[in-house]
Amino acid sequence: MQNTNAVVVVLGTGGTIAGTSAPGGDERLYQAAQLTVGQLLQAVPGLPPGLECEQVAQVDSKDMTHGVWHRLVARLGSHLARPEVAGVVVTHGTDTLEETAWFLQRVLAPGKPVVLTAAMRPATAAAPDGPGNLRDAVAVALDASARGVIVAMAGSVFAARDVRKAHTSKLDAFDGGDAGPLGAVADGKVTWLREVPSDRPLGATHLPPDVGTWPRVDLVTSHAGADGAVVDALRAIGAKGIVAVGTGSGTLHEAMQRSLHEAQAAGVTVWRATRCARGEVAERPGDFPGAGDLTPAKARIELMLALMGRT
Known part of the structure; x- marks a missing residue:
């Protein structure tokens, strides 16, 4: 109607x-x-x-x-x-x-x-x-x-x-x-076809008025032959968060994973997403948090908003 x-x-x-x-x-x-x-x-x-x-x-x-x-x-x-x-x-x-x-x-x-x-x-x-x-x-x-x-x-x-x-x-x-x-x-x-999903709003006051102060969050993608060079570079330029776009259910090349753990120890928040078009990233004990069913681009936004809430 x-x-x-x-x-x-x-x-x-x-x-x-x-x-x-x-x-x-x-x-x-x-x-x-x-x-x-x-x-x-x-x-x-x-x-x-x-x-x-x-x-x-x-x-x-x-x-x-x-x-x-x-x-x-x-x-x-x-x-x-x-x-x-x-x-x-x-x-x-x-x-x-x-x-x-x-x-x-x-x-x-x-x-x-x-x-x-x-x-x-x-x-x-x-x-x-x-x-x-x-x-x-x-x-x-x-x-x-x-x-x-x-x-x-x-x-x-x-x-x-x-x-x-x-x-x-x-x-x-x-x-x-x-x-x-x-x-x-x-x-x-x-x-x-189904009910419109609902969320609890964060509110506009959640956003710092100066977008230049919004936390930098970047995507890095795991692939055959990947290493930690991009992760190290992002850490060096002040990234506050990294969404690692993994293979399969969010798995990461061991060389990249080592650099991500070093970044995490230095204060960078790391989440896992998947480069697959369908499916969720499950939580695994001892691993970086998974982004669930969010696409990598949306996981980047979610992490950015989460980091804003911590300031």
């Missing part, structure tokens, strides 16, 4: 959905983040009344920054506090969409829906997918059962915890891992 009289705010951050390519040229050779969110909305027929828009950033999402995340938290907090706002849509690029979604969910875990959407084709493509995704995102934002940070892409709805980019170029590039989608959108109607 939708509240068609409510306000939906659409926040723009750039991405392919706002990208353009040269007329008559190769659509794959486009420049992201060229159109404003207002221009995107004008190109989508059939949107309900009561839409507001605001440009928060204009970036290719591969270049997403902590500063943009901090601004998004502030603007989302302001709009979600307005009683007339049913939900907020955020247009985003696909490359780091899953990271932004998880960061916002962990910090805000809002009672109203915050729906991230994106596109795999630029706005100037012969058959762009952005307008349909944006229309679906607005429908989800107006749905009475929606809450928290969720993603609407290619007719599917995903939880922030589960969503990940699983293909480099297909229109349905995202999936929900082992959990699968939360629901589907067709003809403006949302069908829920």
Whole structure:
């Protein structure tokens, strides 16, 4: 059921959905983040009344920054506090969409829906997918059962915890891992397949106002022939946390593991994730803590937020 009289705010951050390519040229050779969110909305027929828009950033999402995340938290907090706002849509690029979604969910875990959407084709493509995704995102934002940070892409709805980019170029590039989608959108109607998960919000006050003081957390990947050189270099430049992206269930090359133990002894917090697309990292006695079912990128965010809470 939708509240068609409510306000939906659409926040723009750039991405392919706002990208353009040269007329008559190769659509794959486009420049992201060229159109404003207002221009995107004008190109989508059939949107309900009561839409507001605001440009928060204009970036290719591969270049997403902590500063943009901090601004998004502030603007989302302001709009979600307005009683007339049913939900907020955020247009985003696909490359780091899953990271932004998880960061916002962990910090805000809002009672109203915050729906991230994106596109795999630029706005100037012969058959762009952005307008349909944006229309679906607005429908989800107006749905009475929606809450928290969720993603609407290619007719599917995903939880922030589960969503990940699983293909480099297909229109349905995202999936929900082992959990699968939360629901589907067709003809403006949302069908829920399972209950939307909830989290306890950390709150915006958890974030230091100066993003330059946020703890540095990096990813290192274990592989055949790995050693500890990257770990040692990260320790030398002041990394506060390292997520070791292991093989299988989070196993690490012995040479890398030795350097990680040395880093841990020197005060660096180390977690284990997996480079596998599916499955969890189980806890093992005496080993570094596992990241569970979080992808490495989301585990990095989780560790960064955990380190902020210790200061």
